[in-house]
Amino acid sequence: MSVGTVGLLVPEPVRMPSRTTGPRLRLVASQGLLYPDEGVGPGRRGYVRAPASMRLTRRGRLVITLMVTVAVAILAVALASSVDAAAPQIDHATTVSLGQTLSEVAAVQLPSLPIRDAVARLQLANGLNTSQVHAGQLLLIPSLP
Numbered sequence: 001m002s003v004g005t006v007g008l009l010v011p012e013p014v015r016m017p018s019r020t021t022g023p024r025l026r027l028v029a030s031q032g033l034l035y036p037d038e039g040v041g042p043g044r045r046g047y048v049r050a051p052a053s054m055r056l057t058r059r060g061r062l063v064i065t066l067m068v069t070v071a072v073a074i075l076a077v078a079l080a081s082s083v084d085a086a087a088p089q090i091d092h093a094t095t096v097s098l099g100q101t102l103s104e105v106a107a108v109q110l111p112s113l114p115i116r117d118a119v120a121r122l123q124l125a126n127g128l129n130t131s132q133v134h135a136g137q138l139l140l141i142p143s144l145p
Helices: 003-009 058-082 102-109 115-126
Strands: 034-041 044-049 090-095 138-142
Touching: 102 115, 115 138
Parallel strands: none
Antiparallel strands: 034 044, 090 138
C-alpha cells in the first residue's frame, strides 16, 4: 500500500459541540446555596439564596447517637438504683401442718392483712411461684410495717 491510500483509510477526528448550555458554576457563601430562579424574565436567569441548613457528617451523627445512648444509660441506672426492692424483713418461721394450705397459714400468721395480700407476702418472702405447700415445709413469715 502506498502512503496516499493509507491517508484515505484513516478517518478525520470530528469535533463535538460543547455541552455548556446551562449556567456556569459559582462559588457561594457558606450561609446558603444559590439556585437558579426561572421566574426572572425572558432570556434572563436570576439566583435566589436557599435557606441555610445544617448537615451532619457521619462522625457528627455517631457522636450524637453515643451521647444520647450514654444519657439513656445513666437515666436507667439512676432510676434502677432509686427503686427500693429490698427483701422483706423476716419476723419468724413456721412449719406447715398436715392438710394446711398457704391461705390458712396466711390467715393465722398475718391476720391484719387481707388473705390475698398475706399470701402474696408469704410467696415473696419464701420465693414461691405457686400457692402449693406441703406438710413439714418451713415458711418464713415477714414482719408487718
